[in-house]
Amino acid sequence: xxxxxxxxxxxxxxxxxxxxxxxxxxxxxxxxxxxxxxxxxxxxxxxxxxxxxxxxxxxxxxxxxxxxxxxxxxxxxxxxxxxxxxxxxxxxxxxxxxxxxxxxxxxxxxxxxxxxxxxxxxxxxxxxxxxxxxxxxxxxxxxxxxxxxxxxxxxxxxxxxxxxxxxxxxxxxxxxxxxxxxxxxx
Numbered sequence: 001x002x003x004x005x006x007x008x009x010x011x012x013x014x015x016x017x018x019x020x021x022x023x024x025x026x027x028x029x030x031x032x033x034x035x036x037x038x039x040x041x042x043x044x045x046x047x048x049x050x051x052x053x054x055x056x057x058x059x060x061x062x063x064x065x066x067x068x069x070x071x072x073x074x075x076x077x078x079x080x081x082x083x084x085x086x087x088x089x090x091x092x093x094x095x096x097x098x099x100x101x102x103x104x105x106x107x108x109x110x111x112x113x114x115x116x117x118x119x120x121x122x123x124x125x126x127x128x129x130x131x132x133x134x135x136x137x138x139x140x141x142x143x144x145x146x147x148x149x150x151x152x153x154x155x156x157x158x159x160x161x162x163x164x165x166x167x168x169x170x171x172x173x174x175x176x177x178x179x180x181x182x183x184x185x186x
Contacts, residue, residue, distance in 0.1 A: 002059045002132035004066060011127055015140075016067055018117075018124040019049070022144050022180065025117030026151035028110040030172030037155045044154035048147045057139035059132070114176050117148075122183035129185075141184040148180050 004012055023045040027033055033041060052064035121144055128137045152173040156166035169177070 002128070002136040004062055006131065007127075012066070014120065014127060015063060015124050016070060018120045019063070019067065019144060019147055021113075021117040021120045022147045023049075023151060025114040025176060025180070026148040026173070028108055028113045029152065029176035030157060030170040031110055032108055041151045041154045044150045045147055048143070048150050052143055055139070055143070057136060059136035060139045060143050063140065063143075110172075114179070117176075118179045118183045121180055125184050141186065145177070145181060145184060145186065148177055152177060 004015070007015065023042070026045065027038060027041045049064060049067065052060050053068060055061040055064065121141075124144075125137065125141055128140060152169045156168055157170040157173075
């Protein structure tokens with residue numbers, strides 16, 4: 001079995017960043033979603049993340065649990081900074097605040113998000129293929145693809161205008177799913 005402890009911190013970050021990037025890419029694959037659509041799509045993605053915490057593959061389960069723990073640590077740090085602003089003083093905190101301020105009010109970039117997700121997926125899979133059991137690589141890539149598919153299928157989309165028929169997966173979403181599958185080696 002593949003263990004996250006077999007990887008460096010940078011490699012673990014790459015493995016853990018890919019699922020979130022896949023979720024973000026899937027929500028933006030056919031443009032910026034409206035409020036309800038965004039909620040439905042992120043809920044579908046969150047469901048796949050929750051299911052992975054009890055996944056039959058131990059590696060996928062460990063990645064999902066590590067993601068849950070990472071999010072918990074981030075929330076705890078944010079809460080601590082709110083309660084004691086002196087904790088967020090320093091060069092690193094100032095740089096993080098500047099970076100965050102630069103993104104406030106900026107519209108998401110659908111093309112950039114999907115390209116980032118595809119590249120992160122490719123990098124994570126290449127990393128795992130070189131150092132992991134094949135069944136763990138297959139389970140991880142299937143999980144990433146499932147996240148994208150569930151998000152893409154969460155809402156129906158009208159293609160072609162007002163009188164057009166609704167489709168479960170839009171052309172933009174299908175293109176994203178195809179690129180993601182190619183990056184995952186499928």
